[in-house]
Amino acid sequence: MTLRLYNTLTRTKEEFSPIDPNNVRMYVCGPTVYDFAHIGNARPVIVFDVLFRLLRHLYGAEHVTYVRNITDVDDKINARALRDFPNLPLNEAIRAVTQKTADQFQSDAKALGCLTPTEEPRATDNIQGMIDIISTLINKGHAYTAAGEVLFSVSSMADYGKLSGRKLEDQQAGARVAVEAHKKNPADFVLWKLSSADEPGWESPWGRGRPGWHIECSAMSKRYLGEIFDIHGGGLDLIFPHHENEIAQSRCAHGSSVMANVWMHNGFLQVEGQKMSKSLGNFVTIADLLETEKFGGQNWNGEVLRLAMLMTHYRQPIDWTKDALLASQKTLVDWNGELYSSHLKFTKDNQETYNSLTAHEDFIDALSDDINTHAGFTVLHKLAKSRQKMDIEYLFGSLNLMGLIDYQFLSARQFPLKTNINRELVVDLINDRLAARHTKNWKESDRIRDELDAMGVAIKDNKDGTTTWEVKR
């Protein structure tokens, strides 16, 4: 079994070989907590959760360390704090914004079937680590102070730009880098900047100030994963400048040739064929999808969202559409149907008994090829179709590994599509219809069927004479 991963650093798929198989280490850039997370934010959360699960499967759950940070110092947060809590002292207002948003993010991630990372450090708890790295960079001649800022000097690093494949000359040619007089090179970026009285700040050798955007990830990854670790992930847009600058800071501070061996980036998401943006009014938050009917006229189960997200390879662009969600929902209903009508007996409190069921080898093989989730789903379709006891057990094991099992549903044998249906009434009507059918009163039987249909309930007359129902879709 070999795991192969696409490495942005080399632009090729490589065989993965951990530095220490007893501690496989992965860092993923987490959210900046100033607002509700949107569905685009959910992609790396889900994708790298799948990788986390796969690594735990391959190396053992206790041999994988996954760090996903929470950025809680940022100028957008300050702005939001001033807007939403104008009457609170700044620090309290900021804490109110970040706490609320971070809690929401974590509950969103959980609803999407994601495991809790090993560590979820906050930037504000790691200021000293950032100050230490910045001091080292200054001492080694990679950083300088100017106009109240500490800046990283990109020209002090021979191979700056390696990850994004851009050269310093190209950047200077591009007219979009603002030329600021105090910078030695226009591409130099901020490590520390001074704060005014109405901005959050921490004491430092350079005065009361706050860190630049990139330094926090260098500090937190070093603290939890060491100077060199295995995998660093995030969205495609972070390649430049964020990851490039993280690499520059960490490598120059530590005198190392790499920061992480493998750099992975997920592709972007569009909504109904358009770029998601607030101005187009197609901004979809995770909470909207889970809890409201704003998108596609219904609320969506977390596993449906998760499956829809994984239907497309993580590096490909994905178009987030109602049709795709409906297709995922149907697939999940079908697979769950196979599970609960099988020999496995799921009850409210026996989940532990089934957690030992393993994923199918072909499924693991598919995931091991750069997380080819869709190829994995093809395996699951085969397993579901076969209906052999062993295959059904593999189906459960595979879905469970992927975080696509909703055990509450399995034990209730009813996929939670919509919740506003009166279940007792449905059962009564079905019994009335069965009685009518026994006396061949087709008119009454069809009338009841129409009534149920109007309620959004689809009924199924099974071969064994029973009638079951589900939410119409």
Next chain:
RNA sequence: GGCCUCGUGGCGGAGUGGUUACGCAGAGGAUUGCAAAUCCUUGCAUCCCAGUUCGAUUCUGGGCGAGGCCUCCA
């Protein structure tokens, strides 16, 4: 302007130098009081132009098209 992705049937979406998976939708059949569900069968595709090759959807070059980054951004 620089850099980077991608272009497969009606839709979603893999793999492959040599009869193009799989799912959804469609069609036909079985079943059904009629339906639905289910089961069986089945039609449909590799953007364009060159090149390499016995043979390319796959490799190379060019074109066209879509998207991303270069500024906060998953």
